[in-house]
Amino acid sequence: MSSPNQVIAVDFQDGVVYLRLADGRVIGNPLDWHSWLAAATPEQRANVEMYKLSVYFPDLDDGLDIEEMRKGVPPRLSHERAEPSR
Numbered sequence: 001m002s003s004p005n006q007v008i009a010v011d012f013q014d015g016v017v018y019l020r021l022a023d024g025r026v027i028g029n030p031l032d033w034h035s036w037l038a039a040a041t042p043e044q045r046a047n048v049e050m051y052k053l054s055v056y057f058p059d060l061d062d063g064l065d066i067e068e069m070r071k072g073v074p075p076r077l078s079h080e081r082a083e084p085s086r
Contacts, residue, residue: 005066007050019055019066027066033074036062 004023011018017037018028031038037045037060044059056063068075 003052006052007055007066010045010048010050010055012045017064019064019069021066027069029069029072029074034064036060037064 004021006022007019008022009018009020011020012031015031016028017031017034018026020026037057040057040060044057047057047059049056049058053067054063054065
């Protein structure tokens, strides 16, 4: 039996990435929040591994986390980190 948080489908529509969960919930965020995914080919997007709390795109070596997507806040990119103090 799958967990209610198990991702059962990933869909891309109208500039949004959607994750459908086993309990019927659908979580979506603007695709432009995930530039690495927005720039991916349809083939790269189709190669997805679905897990209990996340999805992973092996061809892109990156993924989406359900809890982070639920917050509805754009992810913080590594280049946005504060510069070290001098």
